[in-house]
Amino acid sequence: MNAVTNLLEKGTILIVDDTPDNLNLLSSILSKSGYKVHPAPSSKLALRFIQSNLPDLILLDIMMPGMDGYEVCNRLKASPRTQDIPIIFISALHEIFDKVKAFSLGGVDYIIKPFESQEVLARVENQLRLRRLSKELLEQNLKLTAELEERKRIEEALREQKELLQTIFDHIPVMLTLYDNEGRFHLVNREFQRLLGISQEEIHQINILEELFPDSNIRTLVLEHMIAATGRWQDFKLRNRWGNYVDTSWANIRLNHDTIVGIGQDITERKQAEDASVLEERNRMAREIHDTLAQAFTGILVHLGAASRVMEGASEEAKEHIKTVRDLARRGLTEARRSVEALRPQLLEDGDLCSALNRLTMQMHSYSNTRIICEVTGEVYSLRTDIENNLLRIAQEALTNAVKYAKASEIRVEMIYEQTRCLLKIKDDGRGFDTDSASVNNSYGLLGMRERAQHIGGNT
Structure with missing residues (x-):
C-alpha cells in the first residue's frame, strides 16, 4: 500500500x-x-x-x-x-x-x-x-476565487439588508437614534433631523444633549434615562435648532453591550389636546363659580341691603351683625370673581392676545400715573390657547411688578410676531433688582413667570 x-x-x-x-x-x-x-x-x-x-x-x-x-x-x-x-x-x-x-x-x-x-x-x-x-x-486561486465570490455575495446581501434597514430607519414616522454608553450619538434618522434640525453630519461635531437640553439638571435626568435603557416611555421637552421647544416622549432599548437605540415621538398634539382639555375644565369651573357662588353672594348682598332698609329701627347689635354679614359676602364675592379671573382670563374671551394686551395696559394706566405703551410688530397670527393665556399672565405679572415695585414712569410692551417664533418684550425705566435672589423670585413672581414660559416651550 x-x-x-x-x-x-x-x-x-x-x-x-x-x-x-x-x-x-x-x-x-x-x-x-x-x-x-x-x-x-x-x-x-x-x-x-x-x-x-x-x-x-x-x-x-x-x-x-x-x-x-x-x-x-x-x-x-x-x-x-x-x-x-x-x-x-x-x-x-x-x-x-x-x-x-x-x-x-x-x-x-x-x-x-x-x-x-x-x-x-x-x-x-x-x-x-x-x-x-x-x-x-x-x-489556491480557485479556492480564493470561490471565497471572493462568496464574500461578494455576502457583502451584496449585507448591502441590500443595510439599504433596507436604512430605508426603514429613515422612513419610519418616529425619531430614531443610535448611541453608546457615554451618550455619544452615532446615527440619527430623517425624522430626527426634520423635527430637531440636527443633521447626521452634525452629531459628530456638537454635543447633542447640550444642544437639546440647555438646563444641566434636566440634561442629567435625560442621560440617566438613556443609559438605563429600561424601555419605559418618559416625556421630555427639548429645544430644536430653531430655538423652539418640542414636547417629546422617549423609550430606549439596549441592542448590545455598547449600543442603545432611542425611539422618540413628537407628542405636541397630545400635549395640546391635554392643555385644551385642562383649559376647558378650567372654563367650566369658572362658569360654575360665576353662575353659582358669585351669583349667590350677589343675591345675599341684595337681600342684605333690603333687610337693612327694613330694619332701620333695629338695635345697634342687629345692625352690626348685618354689616358683618355684608362684609363677609362682599369678600366672598371678591374671592369668587378672583377665582373666575384666575381660571379664565376675561381679557382673552373678548378677542385675541394683542387686543387683550391693549386692554390690559389701558386698565393699568387708568389707576396709575405710569405711561404704558403697547406695540405690535409683524403680521399677527393665532397662537394656541394655552400659549396666549400664559403670555397674558406673564405680561400681567411683569406690568404689576413694574408699576408696584420698580416705580417706573414709562413701560413699553412689545409683541413681535416672526415666522418661526413669537416674542413678548416688556421694558421699563424704573429701578432694577437682583433676579438671582430667592426672595426676589418669590416676592415678584419671577419663578411663576419662568415656569409659565417653560410650560409653553419658551425662554425668559
Missing part, C-alpha cells in the same frame, strides 16, 4: 520513443526512482493512452515514423484537456533550430541524446515539482 502511495505521490510519466533501447532505459531509470512509468513505442499508442489516462509528465522523442514528436506536442497543446501537461523533448537533434521549435510548440525542457540518468532525473523532478506547485497555485 505504501509503495502504491509513493508512486502516486512521485507522479505518472508517459515515455514516447520508437527506439526500444531508449524506451527500456528511460523506463528503468524512472521506475527505480519511484515514478509510475507508461512506455509508448509510437505516437498513435501514446495519443490513445492519453485519451483515458492523463500523465503528470511526458518524455517525447522527436524523430519517430508516421507522426513526429512536434506533431504530437502540437495536438496535445491544442486540446484544453491536455494543454497543461508538461512535455520534455528528448532527441538526438541538437541544433538551435530544433530546440527553438520545441519550445515554441510548448515544450518545457529539452534533453539531448545520449543522456545521463542523473540529468534526466533532475530535469524530470524539476518539472514535476513545478507541475505540483502550479496545481497547488491553481487550486
